[in-house]
Every structure is written in structure tokens, then in C-alpha cells.
Amino acid sequence: MPPSVPGSWPVAESIPLLDRHDAVLLDLDGTVYRGSLPITGVPETITSVRRLGVAVRFVTNNAAKAPSAVAEHLTSLGVAADPGEVSTSAQAAARVLRQRLSAGSAVLVVGTASLAAEVRAVGLRPLTAAEASDEQAEQAAAVVQGHSPDTCWADLARACVAVRAGAYWVACNGDVTLPTERGQLPGNGAMVAALRAATSAEPEIAGKPRPPVLRTAAESAGAADPLVVGDRLDTDIAGATAAGFASLAVLSGVVTPAELLAAGPAERPRYLATDLTALQSKADELEVAPRPGWHVTAEDGVLVASSNGERDGIDLLRALCAAAWRHGTSAVRAGEEIAEAALAQLGLV
Template identity: 55%
Template sequence: MTLLDDYDALLFDLDGTIYRGEEVVPGADRAVEAARAQQVKVRFVTNNASRGPDEVAEHLTRIGIRSTPEEVSTSSQAAAAVLAEKLQPGATVLVVGSDALVHEVELKNLATTRLHDDSVQAVVQGLSKDVGWRDLAEATVAIRGGALWVACNVDPTLPTERGPLPGNGSLVAALRTATGSEPVVAGKPATPLMDEAQRSADAERPLVVGDRMDTDIAGAVNAGLDSLLVFSGVSTPQELLDATEDLRPTYVGLDVAAVTREGVRIDTNRAWADAVREALGRLGLEHEVA
């Protein structure tokens, strides 16, 4: 028996889980194909709002992970859905982020702008490597003026082949400091993105697979879903040992290839520290914790 026998869908995180920048995490391609072969649905669920589903699917396919846009759920889609729920059709949204985010907002019959004026009713913020001071300044004026503020995600860092680099959460922190306000969060660990991915897969028993306890695993906990924490990205064995209840995964693995095996489950009937040490020992990582 493997984890693929127990779940009807896998909700994969991307950055740090399936790939790091342009580098595929070893074994990720085989894990995805094994799921398909067993009729387990696959969804790529990413907090990164810099690219649209078609771009994400193209990138995945180019680096060796076969995928389609329909299998991709992004925080930009979730943020656009949140805006559509809270605003009237045709309302103007100031976008701090990529053109892909602009596109998702406009798909919801909302107008977009990059400059603040009296018509702006909301600000949506997602990762873009081109965001600068002027973009943040426009958003600051809008938020201070009472505009709804929706953040695609609050990940402080973005895993890359060069190591962690500033993520959208770092830019959100700048606006938080400048405005004294808090955004509505659409991506993990908030539930809108996870809920949309589960609906998209029509899944009754999905497994969330990710590398960050503060987003992927916390998002699974908030959505009431089982999760697999992999150590190919951000979170470490020591962080797992120190995790509070809202950050605790169901399983742990070295990488996504763990879905093709039985799965190292953390025994919640034991004291957390003892259960984690036992699980890490099965992975050969017991030396990674104090």
C-alpha cells in the first residue's frame, strides 16, 4: 500500500516541492506520473501569483513535469475570486503585481488600474519581480483611503536554485508598515485557494503535499485535509519538531517521491516530540534535530 492508494487527488505545491527555480526536485516527475497512472487526480496549487495557469503549465512541461492549465490553481485566481465576492461588477481594482494577476481580475468582470484615483475600490497584491516603490506608493494611498486590500499570499520568501529570495509576503510587510492595515489573504494558509483546488479536482479525499509548514501544511489544517510535509524546500526537521498544532502535517517525507511509498505517518497518539523523532528516524534525519 502507498499513499496513492489512500487518496483520490494530490494537491501539490510547486516552489520547493516540485521544483526549485528551473531545477526539478529529483523524482518529482515520476511521482506525478505514478499518480496519473493510478487515476489519482493531480493539481498544482501555488501561492506564486506571478504567472497564469497557462504559463505555469508550460513551465512545468518544459522542465519535464507533464501538465495542463486546468490542473493549475494559483493564488491570483483565488484573489480574483475573493474580489468578485466582495465587489460589484465593474469595480476598479488597483493591481500591484504581474500582468497575469491583471488578467485574472479582469476575468471576474472587474476593471484594473496601476494608478490610484477616486474610482479605486480595492487593491490586490501578488508577487512580481518588477514591483517597485512607486507601485507600493500607489497602493499605500489607496489602502489609507479605505480601499479593500487583498493579498494573493504572505509567503516571506520564494525558494529558488540560489536559495530563498524575497516573496510576496516581504512586499506585503512593506505595505503593512506603511498603512497600519492587514490584508485579506487568498492563498495558503487561508482557505480560498485550497478550497478552489479541491473543487477543481472534484476530490473527496485529497492529500496536500508541500514544503512549508506556515503555508502548505497550515493551509491543509485550516481546510481539514491530510498533508505530507517534504524536506526539499523551506521547512526543516527542527521546525517540525517545534511545530504548534496548527502547523502539524499528517506525514513527512524527504521529497514528493514519498507519495509512491507507504508514507511515514506521525503518530498523534504519542507526545509530539517523540512521534516526530521516530518519524525522522525512519527517514534517516534524526541527526537534524537537537
């Protein structure tokens, strides 16, 4: 497992980031795109990564689409992708179910047709929640729940019947929100929370932060030292930690500077950047560590930041995270005007 205390990583040499890693495992929502819109500069960056001969894999907790549909969507955004390069939480959930159930077992599906197809592909019998009867729900061996914009009360009610009857419950992911061009909208985790409240049961989560999805993606790329890139600490970064991989957190999706400062050991990335275009940067420029342009000290449980002539707020955030994780405090204040402006830019004042 990667070390999580600043300074316990090997010192990053002043070399390109991708010289240190033999594959990149990319989250999608909030990292490559938001809904139907690509994040500025990301398609060009991924093209550059491929030209360097570094393997690219797309690992998503969104279980609503089949790998072929994900690849098609990426291609429409200017990111060439093959279905074999895509790993979804729906595939992970199907594998978890198959390890637990005998062939042909009935599985109540709360989600899209592509999730049902993944269940069928591993030799199980999917029953769509919208079409199953209460009697069929009571007899189902398992419930699998993945994101679908069409999930309604009736679907959750039928799943509630199945779980209360003793069905094994697997959730594709626990992401409470889903980043889109309309902002943060309810994700699968929000629906999971509703069913959890109604049943007092706890599902097994199949996608990130569980390591199998990331490890499978790394194996498919033949990678020994991949870099996981994502915008969620509790799934992407924690998943990388669980799998034993280095990670890069990007601020283009869900995570905020305040959440980074307060991150626990399992949710601390090695690298930090504004967005995915940082893959073309030097490794030492992205490291969460003390930065030469900023001076950060801990005074009575508060981190005090001052500029050494630097104005880059993201570089300040790297230095603040290193100090916060070392000293166990996320309280910050500025020691002078440049730092005050940078903290305001980061939403930390």
C-alpha cells in the same frame, strides 16, 4: 478538520499511500521544483501517480504566472500539466475581490499582467500601479497585491495612497520568502510587510492557508479525500488543516526539522518525507508516529532519542515530532552515538 494529536488519526495500514487518497494537491515552489530546476525524481513520480489513475492538481501561492504559463513551465520540466489542473492565488484573490465589489469596480494591481488579467476575468477593472496616477489610486475600490520581480518603491507608494484612502486590500499570499535555485529570496509577503508597516492596515490573504483554493482544486478533481503536499507549515499544511484534508510535509523547500518539532496544532502534517518521491511509499512508513527503529522518551522537558539499530534520520524526525506534539516540548538530545549522528544530520544539535 483532521485531528492533529499523534495517535488520533486512524491507524495507517501497510498499503501504498495513494491507496488512501483519491487526489494529490501539490504545492509547486519547494515541492515540485526550485525556480527553474525540478527536484530530483519528482517528474518521474508524478508520471507514476498519473499512471495509477490518481488525479493531480497543482496549487500554488505564486500569483506571478497565469495557469497556462504554470502548466507550460511544468511541462518544460518533464511534468505534463494542463491549465485546468492549476489553481493559483491570483485566481483566489480575484474571486475574493468579486465577492466584495460590484461589477466594474476599479482595482489597483500591484503585481504582474497575469494578476491583472484574473481581475479583469471576474468583471472588475484593473489599474496597474506602475501606470495609475495618485488620483486614480485614491479612488480605487481595492488594492490587490501579488508577487512580481518588477515591483518597486513607486508601486508600493501608489498602493499606500490607495489603502490610506480606504481601499479594500487583498494580498494573493503572505509567503515572506520564495524558494529558488539561488536560495530563499523575498516573496510577496515581504512586500506585503512593507505596505503593512507603512499603512498600519491589514490585508485579507486570498491564497493558502485559506481553504478555498484547496477546496476548489479538490472539487475540480472530484476528490473526497485528497492529500495536500507542500513544504510550508504556515501555508500548505495549515491550509490542508483548514480545508479538512490530510497533508504530507516535504523537506525539499522551506520547512526545517526544528520548525516541525515546534509546530502548532494547525501546522502538523499527518505524513512527513524528504521529498515528493515518497508518494510511491507505504502509508505507514510516512506516518508521524512512534517508529520501531527509534526510542524517544521525555525526561524533564527534553526528548531523548536512542536507536534500536535504525540510522534513518527522517524516520527519527517522525518519531520526534510525534513525541514533541504529545509532550509539548521541542528540546532534544541524543541518548547514544547513532542518535547523535542522526540529530546532527537533521540540524537539531
